[in-house]
Amino acid sequence: MTEMPHINSGGCVDQPILRERGQHEVFCGLTSIIWLHRKMQDAFFLVVGSRTCAHLLQSAAGVMIFAEPRFATAILEETDLAGLADAQDELDREVARLLARRPDIRQLFLVGSCPSEVIKLDLARAAERLTEAHAPHVRVLSWSGSGIETTFTEGEDACLAAMVPGLPRGDSSNLLVVGALPDVVEDQARRLLADLGIAQVDWLPARRSDAAPQVGPNTRFILSQPFLGDTYAALERRGARPIAAPMPFGEEGTTAWLASIAQEFDIGPEHFARVTEAPRERARAAVARATETLAGKRIFFFPDSQLEIPLARFLARECAMEPVEVGSPFIHRQITAPDLALVPEGTPLSEGQDVDLQLDRLRAAAPDLTVCGLGLANPLEAEGLTTKWAIELVFTPVHFYEQAGDLAELFARPLRRKAALHLSPNTPGSARGWPLAGQPS
Numbered sequence: 397m398t399e400m401p402h403i404n405s406g407g408c409v410d411q412p413i414l415r416e417r418g419q420h421e422v423f424c425g426l427t428s429i430i431w432l433h434r435k436m437q438d439a440f441f442l443v444v445g446s447r448t449c450a451h452l453l454q455s456a457a458g459v460m461i462f463a464e465p466r467f468a469t470a471i472l473e474e475t476d477l478a479g480l481a482d483a484q485d486e487l488d489r490e491v492a493r494l495l496a497r498r499p500d501i502r503q504l505f506l507v508g509s510c511p512s513e514v515i516k517l518d519l520a521r522a523a524e525r526l527t528e529a530h531a532p533h534v535r536v537l538s539w540s541g542s543g544i545e546t547t548f549t550e551g552e553d554a555c556l557a558a559m560v561p562g563l564p565r566g567d568s569s570n571l572l573v574v575g576a577l578p579d580v581v582e583d584q585a586r587r588l589l590a591d592l593g594i595a596q597v598d599w600l601p602a603r604r605s606d607a608a609p610q611v612g613p614n615t616r617f618i619l620s621q622p623f624l625g626d627t628y629a630a631l632e633r634r635g636a637r638p639i640a641a642p643m644p645f646g647e648e649g650t651t652a653w654l655a656s657i658a659q660e661f662d663i664g665p666e667h668f669a670r671v672t673e674a675p676r677e678r679a680r681a682a683v684a685r686a687t688e689t690l691a692g693k694r695i696f697f698f699p700d701s702q703l704e705i706p707l708a709r710f711l712a713r714e715c716a717m718e719p720v721e722v723g724s725p726f727i728h729r730q731i732t733a734p735d736l737a738l739v740p741e742g743t744p745l746s747e748g749q750d751v752d753l754q755l756d757r758l759r760a761a762a763p764d765l766t767v768c769g770l771g772l773a774n775p776l777e778a779e780g781l782t783t784k785w786a787i788e789l790v791f792t793p794v795h796f797y798e799q800a801g802d803l804a805e806l807f808a809r810p811l812r813r814k815a816a817l818h819l820s821p822n823t824p825g826s827a828r829g830w831p832l833a834g835q836p837s
């Protein structure tokens with residue numbers, strides 16, 4: 397078996413975490429609809445919310461909104477908010493209209509928002525009623541993507557957790573991989589797992605509702621994303637057993653992730669080495685190219701997606717970067733333990749956000765690279781800091797061996813661009829000083 401780091405102790409596992417509450421700059425969970433609707437090909441996401449929610453989805457989806465996407469917002473009007481109209485009746489009518497127009501829909505998700513929560517619209521009850529009305533053709537489920545309850549990727553967690561109770565029961569000894577990944581990445585992982593000899597691999601979410609995975613006492617599941625705490629708990633309640641592992645980022649993360657599965661399924665070390673040797677080598681070589689730019693650079697993570705801890709682990713161990721603060725919207729100690737064990741000891745960790753205090757720490761640290769949201773990136777660039785937009789890390793294929801080089805490149809690119817513009821990182825105001833024609837460069 398490949399040499400496995402001891403994954404539940406050491407590193408930052410027992411380290412205190414700075415917990416902050418205050419002004420925060422993050423997306424709400426509705427944003428996760430953007431990638432979920434692409435993954436689940438016969439699902440539709442109906443947000444029950446306000447114009448603000450509709451505008452958020454439009455701007456987050458960018459050009460995708462012109463491709464007849466499988467999501468929409470049922471906008472609560474003033475009469476609904478004042479309780480003058482029966483919002484439940486109106487919802488029933490809207491859903492009937494939608495399903496008549498889009499007969500390809502097999503799963504309908506009613507997605508709660510801040511306004512629907514504030515007026516206490518019972519979407520769970522609506523989902524039950526609508527399932528009865530439209531069975532067996534369509535199954536209706538509900539979850540909340542409101543900013544009050546969820547931050548960004550937690551929307552996916554809420555969606556998958558809502559699906560777990562309805563998954564068919566089965567007794568077969570299957571491996572369930574949990575987390576929505578781009579199809580091409582999922583296919584790569586499936587090939588690796590098949591080559592290792594694991595007979596039945598299922599995925600949550602499945603691409604189509606008729607391929608929903610079975611769950612039972614012989615199911616072992618592993619997360620491919622760190623932000624799936626509620627789904628993890630829901631699967632345990634169904635009797636499935638979790639496999640602990642670092643997230644499959646980079647060569648080391650992917651190898652450790654696969655090795656944890658291999659150990660659980662009694663796969664011999666020689667066979668494991670044979671299957672993984674070539675892709676490991678490719679991944680190492682691809683990462684090494686970006687490491688020339690990244691080595692020795694100091695990186696600061698603002699909280700965004702919960703991917704921050706595994707990414708800091710990858711960048712520290714495989715790209716020789718130094719994390720100066722790793723902020724995460726939420727830290728699930730149990731799920732992140734294998735990654736935390738590999739983050740350099742003493743790395744400052746923070747959970748939640750008080751954005752002004754965090755900006756003060758950022759300026760004091762003056763890192764080479766800051767990973768942050770779109771709202772902070774340009775102002776920080778104008779201060780002379782080099783930034784990486786965190787949202788790209790969620791939308792770009794970054795998992796497993798073949799993407800390891802691309803993942804490292806995402807961090808190397810802003811540093812190279814800065815160098816190419818002859819700007820000295822960390823010089824306040826330097827970003828405003830674009831090289832002028834005729835100036836010596």
Ligand code: SF4
Pocket residue numbers: 424425426445446448449450452508509510511541542543544
């Ligand atoms: S759910 Fe809440 S935070 Fe998200 S867009 Fe709607 S109002 Fe804003």
